[in-house]
Amino acid sequence: MGAHALHRDLAELAAAARTALVREIDASGAWAADPAWRAAFEAVPRHLFVPYYYVGVMGGYERRWGESRDPRTREKWVRGAYADAPLATRLRDGELLSSSSQPSLMAMMLAELRVRDGDRVLEIGAGTGYNAALLAHRLGDDRVTTVDLEPEITEAARRHLAAAGYHPVVVTGDGARGVPERAPFDRIIATCTLASVPTAWLAQCRPGARILSPLATGLIVLTVRDAGHAEGRFLHTPAYFVPLRGAGRPDEESADLEGLPRRARESELFRFLLALSRGSLEPQEAYALWEREGQPSRERYGITVGADREWAWLDDPEGPYAWPLR
Template sequence: MAPDVIPIAAAKLRHQLAARLADGGWLRSPAWRAAVEAVPRHEFVRCFYRQTDAPGLTTWTPVTADLLGVEEWLRQAYADDTLITQFDGQEIDWTDPEPVVGAHPTSSSTLPALVVHMLEELRLHDGMSVMEIGTGTGYSAALMCHRLSPGRVTSIETDPDVAARARDALKRCGYAPRLVVGDGLAGFPEGAPYDRTIATCGVRHVPYAWVRQTRPGGLVLTTLRGWMRSLGLVRLTVGHDGRAEGRFIDGDPSFMIARQQDAPASLGTIPAPDNGSSRTTPYGPGVLTTARHGFVAQLAMPGVRFFSMPDDDGTPCTYVLDGTNESFAVLTSKSDDAWNVRQGGPVALWDVLESSLDTWCTAGSPEPTEFGVTVTAKSQRVWLGAPDGPSWRLPAPAETADGFV
């Protein structure tokens, strides 16, 4: 494909992508459809990685125009897929890219369906200003620039290399938003107050700086998640009293967690075989992985991660470890419908989980959209049904005189 043909082919692919997103119900408004049809995503993903189906450790293969040809590169650039652009916080040598095995993605261009879904739910109007946390490739910032104007968009990226690539791509496309390299969890007070704040990374709690920097009546849109799983996309309205409150829009959209809130490398200490006290439980490790049960499990045990491996005598075990306080629970199968749990440490993890699941089941096992979030300068909690209903505290950091650190 000749270079002068690329813009024509890319424009056709953009219109096809917009049509697919509209047909899927993700793209609803003419203004955002016009942005998707205008912003050249391929300029933001000139080089990227795609996951393969190879057995064993997760393997990623590089995708560039030189490796696959311009036509196939363009086709993949406009697929409704997440395209990985960095692993383990390290830049890639694109002069000779190699397959990557067993690495941890740390930057990407999120699948367009989720990008436009969030932008639609942000309820932007002409003349508004927006702060974006997590510039990434710069594609979503470009969409907002097209919708509003570059002068009304502030985007913050913690990784200088990622930010530099985004700046170059935005410049190639004719967009010049305010780009900030720094800690997105602290926001950018110099540009406040913003009408809207949107985060394209997952957070364990909502940084109160975002609430302070969003005007009363404005919206904060972010994905809450934990170290086990994503909780969901939540939209908060900022009040005049400094409180932000709202509901989950949907459950389980998955974003990379903000690097400042990522889990520690160590999962915790495996307990000795004679540690803790044992009893039976009706809940096995499946409650940690199924969608709705897992949502409640993440709320109940915010500092937990888990894994399965045989113990010394070969019995399959699931270890549930809280790296923040050394509490643990160990699950082993007892029968088809019963399990044995051995737990210890300062918090009886499985007791807490069972209590939360009982509360949820008593309420009729509602979907995540029946849960909401309240954020103040002193506490953050997720509640069920209404703000005065059953609630779970989010793992927010210690407060300071002007909010959270």
């Protein structure tokens, strides 16, 4: 098969796989809050953003290439590129540096961002560039800024975006510090897990801006009042992302759950409480609270960011259950 025929075959495979992915996301209800995102997922070719990716094979990793002349390998690679699953895309010394998130989770996060025409959006964590392309398709290149600490990641993101026909602003820098030269922003979305919400972001937001970020295995949505205050609650869904690299990198700790009942040890919601209250509650204290409050769902938890402190809470920012984040 010649190069032209190979390219045409790959494009046809990708179009069919993209249609199937959109149907799957549709069925999941992920973009119910803002169905306009459907058009972006229909248009943006994910396979151009994952020219290679890694999938677990016998404890190791296997690489699949879309350029293979073997039609079965090519088809398998394209199906994987458009699977509703996260793809590891960059590893260093066994550490995951970058990935392409599960598309239905991306769709849900983008829908919950609740963008409006004309909004300026800052993305923390460029990754492959796929999420920035979805934002650029919806809002326009000049309205989207994406930042990452690793030059090799931002360089690759720029290449992928250009190949797909998108040119948002890609910045190499510490996402915890934001991108002040591109401010003010109406929306900030992070695609990496935080330990706390950087106050620098608030100062770069317009009043009423919305911040959506992974934190403590959940997704927090904050409304910014001004440069010194933001507050909001968690969404219902669990979320696991690569940690933010740089000044705001989360501490990595694992709690000793020995002695706790199995239902707590195996409960994703209990582990969320442990992660959110890290260091403030011993596992036994957290378990007692969790049982006393009826094993609360994520939506009952929230975060308040002030000029001089930041805290997580259950039910009420000024209530009895609150834990410092910084």
